Amino acid sequence: MSKEEKKVARKSIRTSYISTIISISLVLFMLGLLGLIILNAQKLSNHVKENIGFSIFLHENTTVEQAAKIQETLNKQAYVKRTKFINKEEAAKLLQQDLGEDFVQFLGYNPLLASIDVNMNAAYAHPDSIGWIEASLARNPQILEVSYQKDLISAVNSNVRKIGAILLGFSLLLLIVVIALINNTIRLAIYSKRFLIKTMQLVGATGGFIRRPFVWRGIVNGFVSALIAIALLSGVIYSVAQNMPDILDIADLELYGILGAGVIVLGVLISWISTSLAVRKFLRIQSTDLY
């Protein structure tokens, strides 16, 4: 009888902890999913921006050595992701492929110029940056022209900014929802122990002494919930990476490390703060207000 009752009491305490942990895990999992989308959106945005570039057309009389030197100088610049030298012949071949006609034979000469295609690092793929890059390149006598699609660059930047703002707004909203849900779950758990807290106060325990085990349990719960959320996220990442490898790169461990650390930090931090505040509230109210 006695053992049975103890079992029931312990089971009830365990069940309450488990339901709290499950609730927090699911909310953190939702937040983790959004984090995954945001981190990948940044990668996607960088990928798009890094495919934007400009072409540097060289003067007719530029030698291969001079072109190579220009390319070498360009490769050392912070704004350059990669460069590709296209000589006159290659340019003609590419245009022939596009046109489907041998225009060199038709014209009797190759009017195209040698060029260097430059892809920029994402941070510099902006009309302002390209403006000063163009101005600095124009000072080189071997460079005839710097060509780029100003409208396309502006449009890409504008769209990326809009999508980013929407995602940011959505993330903030979800973060508030996550904090509110975890806070509510923890407050309910602490609410169920409000009479215990009051009794502890009445026998002479200080606020700190009462708070400590609750806060410690809150931190442990937050950590365990974060681990469960990470396990769920890993399942999702593995599944998406298996089925849609273009969208997710399973080998991007740095990204998943940041995501996991973020989930753990948020889980622990929100649980810690919510538990502290909830216990503090019940430590401050009078016994008549507990009912």
Added chain:
Amino acid sequence: MASETIIDLTNVQVFIKKHLVLSNVSIQINKGEFVFLVGKNGSGKSSFLKTLYGELKLEHGEGNVAGFNLKELKRKKVPFLRREIGIVFQDFQLLTDRSVNDNLKFVMKATGWKEKRKMEEAIQELLTKVGLGTKGFKFPHELSGGEQQRVAIARALVNDPDIILADEPTGNLDPETSNEIMKLLFSIAQNGKAVLMATHDYELMAKFPGRKLSFEKGTIDPGIAKVEVPNEKNASQSID
């Protein structure tokens, strides 16, 4: 018997939020006194006790309990006042999530006890004193009402306080168990503690001699109060 004043109130007014519950309360209680607090429901007995243990802040009048000035008592110091007072409630208010031993151990740890062996010895001594020497391993819900109240009394005695405040400690108990709890509280008073007990049980008051403070018309009438410090003779007469 010691006659040192342990509770000293002068022109005290007791408020619950902004509602005046008691006024013009001037009372001195000595160590070793057994004091009954009597009066109708809502007459302010519990509020008076709450003021004594710092749950209600003393805003008007002067009050000194176990060396603590109630008017100047900061929130942070309230736990230290409570360590000088043992509190017993009608509904026991034990920590239901742990055993009897752990209930007592919690109070010990919370009030600065460190040595495990000393704690275990003290727990055994306290439980034996209240007649529960073999029930320390049980959870509160496994005990009868009377036994739970005995645990609450043992808990109140952990730090050997000079004052025991009991808010209707027999209110939930049958007459026989009430009598046993009264004997226990009475013996505590005989050991030099001041015991203040709120009650409606006039039969018990008739059996056990003690000073009576009447709560009526928004104040405590000390006019009918007669200091009657329990001693071996009258205690044994009452108990028998």
